[in-house]
Amino acid sequence: MGCHHRDEDAPTRPTTRITYHYPNGGWTFNTDRKKCTSGDPVPIPHRYFQSGDFVIGGITSQFSVPFAQNNFHQHPSQLQIDENIVLTKNYQLLLALVxxxxxxxxxxxxxxxxxxxxxxxxxxxxxxxTYYATLQLLSTHNRFIPNYKCGIQNxxxxxxxxxxxRTSLDIAEVLGIYKVPQFSYGSTPWLNEKADTISFYKMVPSEAYEYIGILQLLLHFSWTWVGVLTAGGDIGERFVQAILEVFPTRGICFAFLERFKTLYFSNLLDFITLxxxxxxxxxxxxxNVVIVYEEHVLNFRLLLYLxxxxxxxxxxxxxVWIMMTSMVLMSQIYQKTWDIQAIHGALSFTVHSNEVRGFQDFLQTRSHFETKEDGFVQDFWEQAFDCVFPNTFLSEEREKICTGAEKLESLSGLLFEMNMIGQSYNIYNAVYAVAHALNAMQSCQHKHRARTDRMSNLQNPQSWQLHHFLRTVSFNNSAGDKISFDQNGELIEGFDLVNWFxxxxxxxxxxxxxxLDPCASQDNMLTIHDESITxxxxxxxxxxxxMCTESCQPGYSKRRQxxxxxxxxxxxxxxxxxxxxQNDMxxxxxxxxxQYPNQVKNSCLLKHRSFLSYEDSLGITLAILVLLFSWLTLLVLGSFMKNHSTPIVKANNRKLTYALLxxxxxxxxxxxxFIGQPxxxxxxxxxxxxxxxFSVAVSCVLAKTLTVVLAFTTTKPGSRMRKWVGKPLASCIVLSCSLIQVGICAVWLGVSPPFPDVDMHSLTEEIILECNEGLPTMFYCVLGYMGFLAIISFMVAFLARKLPDSFNEAKxxxxxxxxxxSVxxxxxxxxxSTKGKYMVAVEIFSxxxxSAGLLGCIFSPKCYIILFRPELNNKEQLIRRKI
Structure with missing residues (x-):
């Protein structure tokens, strides 16, 4: 952009004289200023647009619009090159600048x-x-002499x-030398060492934010299995390296990664095969999700049309195609009839844009053919409306005549849009950023001028002087968006997530x-309205x-294949x-x-406390049995005490019998x-x-057995065992045997006594409240000693089983x-082998x-005689050999 000083007292601004030239098939707008002498512009034959993009420069600015290289028909054998093919949609970029x-x-x-x-x-x-066009911006008008200023100057x-x-980098390599501010309005270039980053301003936020947005988009919808289609060359490799470093760390895998290659007509068959x-x-x-990183949407459209x-x-x-900011849905003329339903539902990050007031009216009311030197409008018009002007060669395939009265709003959105697209919006904002910076520089010079020659500096501002003001520029455009740059020269703005219908x-x-808001925290940059997506x-x-594998539901875990x-x-x-x-654990x-797992193992349930209580059916049953057997024992004891003078009670030591009962x-x-909470x-x-x-009970049984044996032994003449028969022997046996068990229990209490404990692991669904034996060895010592007494009693009784039945309890x-x-x-x-309350129930049952075995086997025969055969309970009967 340039400036032209006008006297302050002038009533109106001088009008701009516009002349068009075709140095590269484009157009040139110049202000009406001349120095030295210069001849009229020499017309250069018009050249059709084969490939590349517009470079807007000169006094104003520079930008690029891509054009196609080729024309694809219905079959690869019919693929031809048509040098008269343009991307009509990008003509709007020029109009946004105008x-x-x-x-x-x-x-x-x-x-x-x-x-x-x-x-x-x-x-x-x-x-x-690109280099040639950039150097022309630094040359005298219509003369390719860089740094030489004479004639009509830009x-x-x-x-x-x-x-x-790629084009932005090529331009930057030249402009960086001169410190000329350069605005990128499309892709954000990855500046290399040759480019002067200080002179570069990016109207598109950094691609790094876009990578974060894609990652958060995938994580938001739990898309972990995605494909990638990327451009070839350094640009595509940069993107691939960026996602390969970060995405896998967040659980994203790549189903495939394919690279587009540049089209060369010498190897067209290889290109189609690829x-x-x-x-x-x-x-x-x-x-089901594919990320497409490709600057040229035409390649992507060709892929979908195969x-x-x-x-x-x-x-x-x-x-679900996830497209990048640089991809704009457009069409070549030969692609106009190609179906785009495959893109339905696609998501893309686009440069934030708003509708600029007056732009649509400008497109509708502008007389596009008044500027005859416009080298683009005729080709645009013919391609967009599929017609030819009368002075053009009429082909057999296309004979529709262009009138120039056709309406832009009648065109398909693939060919031209009446709404300002993102790139046009960036150009609009870039022009205003330069204007505001120039305005700030003008104000600064007016405030601080001390000499009269300051005005000459204003009339010829140097491009490098603009940087200070561009770094601090901040304004609201006509759409209400704030425009400013950060310290890296990047526009402080976010991206819009767009759904294509x-x-x-x-x-x-x-x-x-x-x-996508870059100012938010990294994990909250992206805001998505799910309900609005089609x-x-x-x-x-x-x-x-x-996903590569359907989500593992709760209750399952992942095992890598x-x-x-x-x-x-x-x-x-x-x-x-x-x-x-959770899913996919x-x-x-x-x-x-x-707690313990539920049946499907997707949640934990609270364990219930378990112990043998009186409220439990098992506890009630055992308690009833205890009372029943206790009542029977009392009946037996009462019967014996009631008949304590009878011979059958007096036999085998009456007091020992009472002690046993x-x-x-x-x-x-x-x-x-054992019943109740421990x-x-x-x-x-x-x-x-x-x-x-139990030791006392078994000791009593042992004493009774020994008493029977000694009783029959002492009846033999000259027996020396007579003095041991009687109450002292029985009492000595019971007392000594019981004291040994008391000693074992005393050691147990002294070393590691039992204590109440909680067992959380033995049973899955229960917390067992139990008595911990403390030292299990001592518990088994108590059982072992009790068993030892029982075995001695059994052996003695077994040996005495053949003694006379009338006086013999040994059997x-x-x-x-x-x-x-056995019990x-x-x-x-x-x-x-049992756990919890059932282990306690086993001990109670034992x-x-x-105890019932002792009561029944020893006392049931005597109770039978006392209660049902009292006639046998006399001395005469007892001295007989048989009852």
Whole structure:
């Protein structure tokens, strides 16, 4: 951009004289200023646009618009080159520049006394032409002599360009030397060492934010299995390296990664073969989401059109295409009839834009053919409206005559849009940024001028002087958006997330469904309105899934498949004791100690406390049995006490019999200590009481057995055992045997006594409240000693079983000890194999069974005689050999 000083007292601004030239098939706008002498511009034959992009420069700015290289027909054998093909949609970029300049020139609040003008060149997307056009901006008008100023001069202030990264870098390599501000309005170039980054201003936010946006978009919808189609060359490799470094760390895998290659007509067959291969890979993959990083949308459209051309072995499938900022949905003339339904439901990050007031009226009311030197409008018009002007050669294929009265609004959105697109919006803002910077520089010079020659500096501002003001420029444009740059020269702005809605008539609608805000925290940059998104029809309007393996539901964990990416896995059930409460968990987790997994292993349930209580049916049953056997024991004891003078009671030591019955009664009652919630007192009393009472009972049985043996032994003449028969012997046996058990229990209490404990692990669904034996060895010592007494009693009774029946209890004692030993021998493995309250129930049952065995086997025959055969309970009957 340049400036032209106007005297302050002038009533109006001088008008801009516009002359058009075709140095590169483009146009040039110049202000009406001359120095030295210069001849009239020498016309250069018009050249059709083969490839490349516009470079807007000169006094104003520079930008780029891509043109196609080739024309694709229905079959690859018919592929031809047509040098008269343009991308009509990009003509709007030129008009956005014209609109911005005219709007500024008509606004007396901005740049008073200064008129803006601009030059436009075509770079043909070629480095040689780009360098040539850039050097022309630094040359005298119509003379390719860089740094030489004579004749009609272009006071170069800034450059706007280009649409594509490669062209922007080529321009920057030249302009960086001169410190000329350069504005990139399309792709954000990756500046290299040759480019002067200080002179570069980016109207598109950094691509790094766009990468973050794509990542957050994938994570938002849980798309972990995606394909990638990327451009070839350094630009594509930069993108690939960026996503390969970050995406896998967030759980994103790549189903495929295919690269487009530059089209060269010398190897057209290889080019088509490559596209067919890319199409087949894309359609064959089960990835429903594909990221497309390609500056040239024409390649992407060709890829989607391959099935219509009868190419590709795979049937086309619906995909969610995620497109980058640089991709604008456009069409060449030969692509006008190509179906774009495959793009329906696509998502793309686009440069934030708003509708600029007056732009549509400008497009509708502008007389596009009044400027006869416009080297672009005729080709644009013919291509857009598929017609030819009368002075042009009429081909047989296209004979429609252009009138110039055709309406731009009647064109398809693929060819031309009446709404300002993102790139046009950037050009509009870039022009205004230069204007505001020039305005600030003018104000600064007016405030601080001390000499009269300051005005000459204003009339000839140097481009490098503009940087200070561009870095601090900040204004609201006519659409209400704030425009300013950060310290890196990047526009402080975000991206819009756009959802593409394709109508059956090939028209389309861009629906903003989200916003990428670089000022937010990294994990919250992207805001998405899910309910506003329309998906491809093949997904039945529901959000598609894109995962290598269907999500592992809660209750399962992932196991990676060998030889495949980490996103590919098998779902295996959680092992016992573990759960997974989320989808796609890498490993199952354990529940807290007081909880256990539910049946499907997707959540934890609270364990219930378990102990043998009186409210439990098992506890009630055992308590009733205890009371029943205790009542029976009392009946037996009462019967014996009532008939204490009868011979059958007096036989075999009456007091020893009472002691045995009382100990059996206590054995039954001690079982009640095991029912109820364990406490410190009950835990100490349970095993100790059980061990001591049973030792007394078995000692009494042993004493009775020895008494019988000694009784019959002392009847022999001269027996020395007579003095041992009697009460002292029985009492000594009972007391000594019991004291040994008391000693064992005392050691137990001293070393490691029982205590109440909580067992959370033995049973899955229960927390067992139990009495911990403290030192299990001592518990088995108590059982072992009790078993030792029982075995001695059994052996003695077994040896005495053949003594005269009338005075002999040995046979009954033998049976009782046999039952007693059998119960406690079976108790040990059963006790060890059960858990919780059932383990306590086993011990209670063993107590009841062994006690009942003693009561039944020893006292039932005598009770039978006392209660039912009292006639046998006399001395005469007892001295007989048989009852």
């Amino acid at each position: 609109f911005a300049v005219e709007e500024i020139n008509e606004n007396h609040q901005i740049l008073p006394n200064i008129t803006l003008g601009f030059n436009i060149y075509d770079s043909y997307f070629n480095a040689q032409h 006071n170069l202030i800034s450059v706007i360009g280009a649409l594509y990264t 596209f067919v291969s890319i199409f087949n890979v894309s359609m064959e993959s089960n990835a 099935p219509e051309m009868g190419m590709g072995t795979m049937e086309p499938k619906g995909k 394709i109508f059956p008539n090939q028209s389309f609608l861009r629906v903003k469904v989200g916003r 998906w491809h029809r093949s997904f039945n309007e529901t959000m598609p899934f894109s 060998e030889g495949k990416p980490f996103c590919c896995y098998d779902c295996i059930p959680c092992p016992e004791g573990k759960i997974s409460n 890498d490993d199952c987790i354990k529940c807290p100690e007081d 009382i100990s059996i009664l206590l054995c039954f009652l001690c079982a009640l200590l 406490g410190m007192v009950t835990c100490l009393a349970q095993q100790m009481t059980f061990g001591l009472i 009954f004692i033998t049976f009782s000890m046999l039952v007693f030993c 406690w021998l079976s108790f040990v493995p059963t006790y060890l 107590i009841l069974a062994s």
